[in-house]
Amino acid sequence: MKLGEGVEAAIHCAATLASVDGNSTMPGAALAESFGLSPSYLLKHLNMLTAARILESVPGPAGGYRLAKPAERITLLDIVLAVEGREPAFRCGEIRRNGPVKIDASAYVKPCGINAAMLRAERAYRAALAETRLSDIVAEYAEEGDPRSFAASCAFVARHQRPQKSSSNPRNPKQT
Amino acid sequence: MKLGEGVEAAIHCAATLASVDGNSTMPGAALAESFGLSPSYLLKHLNMLTAARILESVPGPAGGYRLAKPAERITLLDIVLAVEGREPAFRCGEIRRNGPVKIDASAYVKPCGINAAMLRAERAYRAALAETRLSDIVAEYAEEGDPRSFAASCAFVARHQRPQKSSSNPRNPKQT
DNA sequence: CCTATTGCGGATAAAAACTATCCACAATAA
């Protein structure tokens, strides 16, 4: 059982985007630089987040990414499912049917108990992920993280975020 | 996030071995046949279970595998960890340190909040897996499974299990 | 209008993991 590295990247990027001002955006290249990641590959993951309506993207110069909704309404589960896919980690191959003795299919209408137990565990996993919101991550970082790295992150965001002329879905319509 | 197919095979095999009599064994080839699996590859997984002291193996003719301890003391977590390894699914690459601005390592003594949240979820997953014992799986199958497939499984076990002369760790020392 | 920047999607490929097979070997029951 293994999660791709894209999950870590996606969560860090989303957390970073949570601190851009209003409807400003941040280019994917800046996010990649911020974490020392391959830009072209990171874009694939950011794209998954965009497709899942977790991020919004703006093309063109001064374009980039921003959160599609408040950080309070984005959970780690949202991000993990967007990047890793929605299928459960345990996929029942119904090998119980593959024995040498063939039995009528009606004997297997009840779901496999092993599959049920594995899926139950995965529900617990997802429930735990759903309990942590992106805003929790950001708040914990701001309050308990090291002041130096926090300041550096803020400076980086301030340096790379770009204000937008207008937005179809302004999270913070106006700000001085 | 994906589990290998070996997990499904391992759990099914362990459940099957839970119904062999006393200290009898069942050859790996029979287990593979029982689920339509590749024998040589299944042996790898059974080997992991043996290394983890979940199964015991007996070489030689009339040899095979049996549970190393009562099914009540084997959980799904034991099996999953034995087959998939004990490392967490989320591995923090500490990409928070990889930004363009280098900060002293002392800024990162506190564990990454993202990593902590992901590991918390995985603890929930493992806790749920640890709640299901192999005996639960077997009991549920015996009580609620289809009688036809249950009978076929019992017949298959009865046909392939092999009594042992003696055992260094007899689970059921004597039986007529 | 033109140019430069940015995200998007597809094609491609390198690397890693997973799946599968085979063989020589040790153990051992008959």
Place this chain on the structure above:
DNA sequence: TTATTGTGGATAGTTTTTATCCGCAATAGG
């Protein structure tokens, strides 16, 4: 002694993951 079984290593095919590149569409700014 022979046949059967598990063990461990070597090997290879397949799939998944990671990574790169290029052409395309969108668009801000001149």
